[in-house]
Amino acid sequence: KNEVEQSPQNLTAQEGEFITINCSYSVGISALHWLQQHPGGGIVSLFMLSSGKKKHGRLIATINIQEKHSSLHITASHPRDSAVYICAVLNTGNQFYFGTGTSLTVIP
Amino acid sequence: DTGVSQDPRHKITKRGQNVTFRCDPISEHNRLYWYRQTLGQGPEFLTYFQNEAQLEKSRLLSDRFSAERPKGSFSTLEIQRTEQGDSAMYLCASSSPQGAGSPLHFGNGTRLTVT
Numbered sequence: 001k002n003e004v005e006q007s008p009q010n011l012t013a014q015e016g017e018f019i020t021i022n023c024s025y026s027v028g029i030s031a032l033h034w035l036q037q038h039p040g041g042g043i044v045s046l047f048m049l050s051s052g053k054k055k056h057g058r059l060i061a062t063i064n065i066q067e068k069h070s071s072l073h074i075t076a077s078h079p080r081d082s083a084v085y086i087c088a089v090l091n092t093g094n095q096f097y098f099g100t101g102t103s104l105t106v107i108p
Numbered sequence: 109d110t111g112v113s114q115d116p117r118h119k120i121t122k123r124g125q126n127v128t129f130r131c132d133p134i135s136e137h138n139r140l141y142w143y144r145q146t147l148g149q150g151p152e153f154l155t156y157f158q159n160e161a162q163l164e165k166s167r168l169l170s171d172r173f174s175a176e177r178p179k180g181s182f183s184t185l186e187i188q189r190t191e192q193g194d195s196a197m198y199l200c201a202s203s204s205p206q207g208a209g210s211p212l213h214f215g216n217g218t219r220l221t222v223t
Contacts, residue, residue, distance in 0.1 A: 098143075
């Protein structure tokens with residue numbers, strides 16, 4: 001069983017739709033990261049959370065420590081949002097565990 | 109700040125050869141991580157340095173893999189006697205010492221193909 005589970009694995013949306021990607025984890029954490037990986041490209045850190053909610057432009061990330069769950073929301077999705085979104089948690093031993101990613105395709 | 113840089117970007121090698129990859133983290137970052145990513149999967153943790161000390165090493169890392177960070181700055185990952193199963197993207201990431209959970213910065217990776 002993976003320490004970090006993401007859902008869905010694949011997601012196709014029409015431009016403008018509201019998108020939610022979910023992440024559940026089973027280890028004790030000190031922080032959770034949402035990462036974005038474009039095809040053939042590097043990985044970019046979108047958010048780092050240890051509690052509550054963060055917003056950056058059209059992206060919103062929330063975390064519920066008690067439920068060991070986080071969500072990444074994209075409002076007014078755009079084709080340039082098409083990428084793989086990866087959830088990563090930092091455990092109390094400073095080791096990162098990664099989800100397998102959610103591949104998002106936004107169709108114009 | 110030029111970010112995390114990795115060299116080379118691509119490496120094609122024949123099975124049985126040794127390869128070495130280099131990672132230059134962001135200059136003030138004391139934590140450095142190596143990961144491996146295969147197609148369709150999230151990154152897998154390989155090893156972690158704090159300054160020059162290698163603090164964690166995944167059990168996935170066989171004896172053919174070794175990593176160093178001799179001066180606490182750049183790091184090298186060497187794979188000896190490469191196998192086709194070693195073909196993957198090798199990613200390096202670094203973070204600052206400003207408390208647990210500092211933002212993680214990734215390099216663009218080194219893509220290894222073993223023929």
